[in-house]
Amino acid sequence: xxxxxxxxxxxxxxxxVAPAVSATRASVYSVTSYGGRAEPKTDSTRAFSExxxxxxxxxxxxxxxxxxxxxxxxxxxxxxxxxxNAIVVRIDGTLVAPSDYSVIGNAxxxxxxxxxxxxxxxxxxxxxxxxxxxxxxxxxxxxPVGTTNSKNVVIDRLSSVNSQKFQIAITDSQNVKLQRVTVxxxxxxxNTDGIHVERSSLVWILNSTISTGDDCISMGPGAxxxxxxxxxxxxxxxxxxxxxxxxxxxxxxxxxxDCSESNPCTGITxxxxxLTYLGKEAAVTCVNARGTSxxxxxxxxxxx
Numbered sequence: 001x002x003x004x005x006x007x008x009x010x011x012x013x014x015x016x017v018a019p020a021v022s023a024t025r026a027s028v029y030s031v032t033s034y035g036g037r038a039e040p041k042t043d044s045t046r047a048f049s050e051x052x053x054x055x056x057x058x059x060x061x062x063x064x065x066x067x068x069x070x071x072x073x074x075x076x077x078x079x080x081x082x083x084x085n086a087i088v089v090r091i092d093g094t095l096v097a098p099s100d101y102s103v104i105g106n107a108x109x110x111x112x113x114x115x116x117x118x119x120x121x122x123x124x125x126x127x128x129x130x131x132x133x134x135x136x137x138x139x140x141x142x143x144p145v146g147t148t149n150s151k152n153v154v155i156d157r158l159s160s161v162n163s164q165k166f167q168i169a170i171t172d173s174q175n176v177k178l179q180r181v182t183v184x185x186x187x188x189x190x191n192t193d194g195i196h197v198e199r200s201s202l203v204w205i206l207n208s209t210i211s212t213g214d215d216c217i218s219m220g221p222g223a224x225x226x227x228x229x230x231x232x233x234x235x236x237x238x239x240x241x242x243x244x245x246x247x248x249x250x251x252x253x254x255x256x257x258d259c260s261e262s263n264p265c266t267g268i269t270x271x272x273x274x275l276t277y278l279g280k281e282a283a284v285t286c287v288n289a290r291g292t293s294x295x296x297x298x299x300x301x302x303x304x
Contacts, residue, residue: 025060025061026060026062026063026086026088027055027058027060027061027062027063028062028063028065029051029052029054029055029062029063029064029065030051030065030067031044031047031048031051031064031065031066031067031071032047033051034046034047034050034051034054035047035050036048036051036066036071037071038067038068038069038070038071038093039072040070040072042072043072043073043074044071044072044073045073045074045075048064048066048073048076049076051064051065052064052078055082055084055087056078056079056080056083056084056087057082057083058083058084059083059084060084061084061087062086062087063087063088063089063090064087064088064089064090065090065092066089066090066091066092066095066124067092067093068092068093069093069094070093070094070096070127071093071094071095071096072096072098073095073097073110073111074098074103074104075104075109075110075111075112076110076111076112077109077112077113077114078111078113078114078116079114079115079116080113080114080115080116080150081115081116081117082116082117084118085117085152086118087116087118087119087120088119088120088121088122089119089120089121090122090123090124091121091122091123091124091125091158092123092124093124093125094124094126094127095111095124095125095126095127096127097110097126097127097128097129097130097164098129099129099131101130101133101164110128110164111126113150113153114150115150116150116151116153117151117152118152118153119150119152119153119154121153121154121155121156121158122154122156122157122158123158124158124159125158125159125160125161126158126159126160126161126163127161127162128160128161128162128164128167129162129164130162130163130164130165130185130189130192131162133164133165150172150173150176151173151174151175151176152174152175153175153176153177154176154177154178154179155168155176155177155178155179155181156177156178156179156180156181157179157181158178158181158182159181159183159184160181160182160183160184160194161183161184162184162185162186162192163192165191165193166191166192166193166196167183167185167192167193167194167195167212168181168183168194168196169196169198170195170196170197170198170200170203171196171198171199171200172198172199172200173200173203174200174202175202176203176204177203177204177206178195178203178204178205178206178208179204179205179206179207179208180206180208181195181205181208181209181210182208182209182210183208183209183210183211183212183216184210184211184212185211185212185213186213187212187213188213189212189213189214190213190214191213191214192212192213192214193212193214193215193216193217193218194210194211194212194214194215194216194217194218195210195216195217196215196217196218196219196220197217197219197220197223198219198220198221198222198223199221199222199223200222200223200224200226201223201224201225201226203223203225203226203227204227204229205217205226205227205231206227206228206230206231207229207231208230208231208232209231209232210231210232210233211233216231216233217233236263236265236266237259237263237265237266238265238266238267238268239266239267239268240265240267240268240269241268241269241270241271242268242269242270242271242273243269243270243271243272244271244272244273245272245273245274245275246273246274247274247275247276248275248276248277249275249276249277249282251277252277252282252283253282253283253284253285254275254276254277254282254283254284254299255275255282255283255284255285255286255301256284256285256286257284257285257286257287257288257289257301258285258287258288259287259288261288264289264290265288265290265291266289266290266291267290267291268289268290268291268292268303269291269292269293269294270292270293270294270297270301271294271295271297272294272295272297273295273296273297274296274297274298275298276298281298281299282298282299283299284299284300284301284302286301286302286303286304287304288304289303289304290303290304291303
């Protein structure tokens, strides 16, 4: 399942790679047709849910449309499976989470896409209003936390700001593509990982900008075949220690340090590491990484 979390405990789940939907032949379900209003005191959760239900039950390609303006939502789940595998959620406006995190309570997620197949999320801003939850966590209080089976999902040109926890979470999903995504949160915000990938495979993160108070991109258990390219993070990695590692590599290059020229990896130590490939010594690549080796280390790293 893919979760987009720009908000409360936050994350929204999506699965990629959804086909594009032609607006000329698609059914359009606007949230304003079901009572959604871009007004500070209007809760548009029911309108969003109804628009999604109509699109999900339509066997034709369809669009859930969110016009310009700020729409306030409680926690909401976009549930599948749907009759169509060509649904676009087009967001021209901003989705705003409750500033009071207790409104969502133990839901664990603000926005969740569950068991969907062939969904494209396009454009828009998710405003998580995470300030109050951050203050609670920094004060050492017991604050609610959370995150969440989908496939073939595309997330394109989406902006996530000030998520209360993970901004975008991809969990238990296959074939997910994130491109031209912008994720931002203050450096002082705790646990606001930009994109978290766990128990998922075939994930692409491309042409995106991430700046958060925690990991820009974090990998949990079961993350496989993840491709990250042209992502601006500028994170400095240092003080990592590899100790007492033995094993065989599935590729000839068993050790790869590939760090930023402007922010090289520093303070890396390797002690008693032995990795082989097809019964022979494996290869290593090292770019913009500096460290030391001690004990028996093979392949030997030539720090750059």
